[in-house]
């Protein structure tokens with residue numbers, strides 16, 4: 001008998017298993033589970049966007065597009081950045097349309113990393129970053145952040161982890177899982193740091209539209225001197241509620257985009273054309289619906305924040321994305337114990353904070369991209385759970 | 390205020406405690422605001438959208454285009470009032486275009502509605518003609534899709 005495990009690549013072995021798999025299986029088996037564990041909008045894609053895709057199919061948009069994506073779509077992306085952030089990206093050579101931000105991050109890392117190159121990754125962070133760095137042959141270097149500082153990362157934090165092998169900094173604000181956003185001053189601190197150590201900055205701004213309380217998102221490449229060294233990621237999954245369409249994009253200088261396109265053309269060819277057609281409609285006419293959704297997230301954000309404060313769990317007010325990241329240290333349980341017990345006793349699914357990095361231990365991630373009734377119900381159950389431990 | 394109204398329009402039963410949290414305001418402020426909106430009749434009533442069909446009632450609804458001869462001084466208002474005072478009449482709107490009043494009537498049967506139109510509505514002085522249309526099926530009512538098949542299809546946990 002062949003031992004197929006033996007046959008696997010060493011790189012795959014290096015990738016840690018998912019931190020949520022085992023809870024997932026338990027959660028699916030319950031029929032009355034309330035889940036705050038979903039990292040995607042509860043809205044269905046707005047109808048006008050879906051309708052445009054149907055129309056596109058009727059007109060026969062079923063073939064490959066150019067590798068970098070349909071030019072009208074890239075043009076709309078450029079227009080969007082011009083309008084929202086007053087920054088110019090040339091649609092012909094500085095934008096590539098990808099299969100979600102997921103692919104874009106992978107392409108960027110593969111395009112820039114040599115074996116052993118180190119990438120600084122402030123944690124807690126989105127689960128894919130570390131894995132993608134490993135798969136690209138690089139070495140992820142987690143930079144822990146703390147709740148006392150609302151999980152903001154500073155140049156001083158990063159400095160402790162810089163080595164001659166450090167090649168890039170990978171950040172994601174507004175942040176999944178913490179909801180943290182950085183101020184312009186803080187971002188400038190990171191920009192100066194990147195300049196000083198000549199790092200490429202990979203900035204995942206997929207939640208950029210989802211900021212609250214009048215706080216405006218700052219696009220990293222608009223900071224002085226940063227456009228040239230930044231690979232910017234954004235997509236349609238969150239702001240337009242289009243997760244299943246698999247559509248995202250990266251923007252950077254032509255050298256990076258060309259290198260990414262080289263990989264993309266052989267591994268993906270192009271992003272789904274049906275989704276690209278819908279993406280054009282989303283960018284042209286999707287703003288109103290997007291703001292409606294953002295407004296609803298904001299109301300739910302207040303509700304869930306107030307709920308956790310009332311329970312006495314140490315939490316800070318999230319300013320972006322649709323997650324809140326309360327501390328459960330006072331319960332004496334680890335994140336995983338908490339999640340397991342909560343699921344078992346009260347049938348509420350949340351994600352253990354350590355799934356997003358070691359420093360997420362002692363926290364849970366709750367998504368408020370779910371209906372107000374479900375949030376209120378989940379809060380009641382969590383409160384009940386805390387009373388009985 | 391607008392946000393509060395939108396929330397109530399969507400779900401009038403949402404507890405004040407939740408409304409206050411969602412709008413980031415103290416509860417007493419929400420209570421006072423609702424009271425004032427009610428007093429000013431901006432909030433006119435709290436209704437429930439019921440699927441009577443599903444409950445087993447098979448009422449018929451008729452949309453009637455009514456032409457009227459407007460009257461001196463009161464225009465359409467007096468005739469409109471004579472119409473909307475009937476219990477059978479659910480809604481009355483003054484319209485631009487090829488007819489004047491849009492009247493929506495609900496009754497237990499086709500006969501009853503037809504009878505109402507023939508005996509009550511068209512005999513009102515000033516009503517010059519009527520055209521009735523019977524509704525066959527409701528797909529969406531007051532913003533609510535009747536048979537919405539868009540369930541939450543997301544997985545229970547995703548990163």
Ligand SMILES: Cc1ncc(COP(=O)(O)O)c(C=O)c1O
Nearest residue numbers: 100101102126176235237248548
């Ligand atoms: C921070 C972050 N980046 C990227 C992604 C993946 O996005 P996409 O659907 O565009 O691949 C997610 C999805 O959860 C995310 O939270």
